[in-house]
Amino acid sequence: MVGLGIAGMSAAIGLRRAGWTPVIVERAPERRTGGYFVGLFPEGRQAAVDLGIADHLHTRNPQRRSGGNSWSVDRRGRRRPALxxxxxxxxxxxxxxxxxxxxLWQGITGVEVRFGTTPVAITEGPAEVQVLLEKAGTGAQYRESFDVVVGADGMRSGVRRMVFGPDEDYLTTWNAMICAFQLKEQVPSYEASDSIIITRAKRxxxxxxxxxxxxxxxxxxxxxxxQEQFSGSRVQRLRSVFSGMDDPVVRHVLDSLEKTSEHLFDSVHQVRMPRWSKGRVVLVGDAAWCMNLYSGMGATSSLRGGAALSAALLEHPDDLTAALDAWEAGLRPFITKHQRTARLKQQMFVPSSRRAEALRSVLLGLVRRVRGRRPATEADGQRAQAVSGTSR
Ligand SMILES: Cc1cc2nc3c(=O)[nH]c(=O)nc-3n(C[C@H](O)[C@H](O)[C@H](O)COP(=O)(O)OP(=O)(O)OC[C@H]3O[C@@H](n4cnc5c(N)ncnc54)[C@H](O)[C@@H]3O)c2cc1C
Incomplete structure (x- = not known):
């Protein structure tokens, strides 16, 4: 197993439940914590139950009665209740x-995890896979054989590159960038658990x-x-991209970015592969089918991938090919569906034009009215702005 992310640990639990003895190698020197906001959908929550980790999962849905409203801010700086x-x-x-x-970490208690370790060569034989592993720091290399290699090493998977081919064959480019990080403090004048959405054409x-x-x-x-986005200072780049959006929310977020020590800055892609396994090497999670953040289904599908792998291996205990065929046949329709809808969801996250921006606003306004759900009222928005003085 390569990678100690959601996909790797889910697959490790799945394999162990099917009677295997997984070993995880992870490039990082230690387990990472924190990270960005993730929305976990029902299929992911069900997979967490199937993997036996649901009781360990801490969720953080804001309560509406104590703030927790969603607001959009329009071009004139007006705050409005939003979905x-x-x-x-x-x-x-x-x-x-x-x-x-x-x-998941609690769920893999007892599984061997080797930090600071990376596979540098993978050679498949008829009955086993030989992996050349390298220790970070010393550069020491050693060979080891495994029954199966699971690549759960993310969107730019090294396992995929070594066994299936170069990134260009599988990574589709979405001409979009993301930067995600934790704020130290909420934007002034908003409740601690409020959400704020400012969508303009292309940003x-x-x-x-x-x-x-x-x-x-x-x-x-x-x-x-x-390519150009990765040159120079990231903060300067983002300040320049978001210049002209002179809103207190945008200013607070950019100032916070400047002070934070950890952030994720990356281009957006989807991974499209005709098949996720080759002999005894199988890819899971972002390495195999990265749907990207706009789909909101990456964590959900990674959990589901591990749970489904367990079920398939249990169903075909003596036939790995049959198990992987069944696993992929069962999972692929779900993945394909969400890879497709990600394009539409991207318009919701970041509209492609002024027209798309207006359309998004009308559409979401209608949905909000039809659903009859008023997380907060227009008057609440005006009151909050009057108090904070953010109205312009
Ligand atoms: C900003 C953002 C928002 C998101 N929002 C959502 C959301 O709302 N809902 C949702 O379901 N999903 C969301 N996702 C997607 C989700 O976070 C991922 O799909 C999910 O974490 C699964 O990742 P993974 O385990 O496949 O890969 P990763 O998280 O990338 O983990 C890969 C692991 O492999 C290790 N590794 C890499 N290369 C090597 C190597 N050569 N050798 C050894 N180890 C290696 C890495 O260090 C890492 O630990 C979001 C993603 C982003 C970026």
Missing amino acids: GFLDQPGEPAAVLRGDVEAA AVWVFGLADHAPTALLTYRTADI
């Missing part, structure tokens, strides 16, 4: 990525409010030149 990420059908559970990983700022934790922020924008 937030958590108002989607399926009512996702609000967690940090680290909450899911912490729950957007999201603040995700949580019940018992400072919010997390997501900056996302569209660009035709991905």
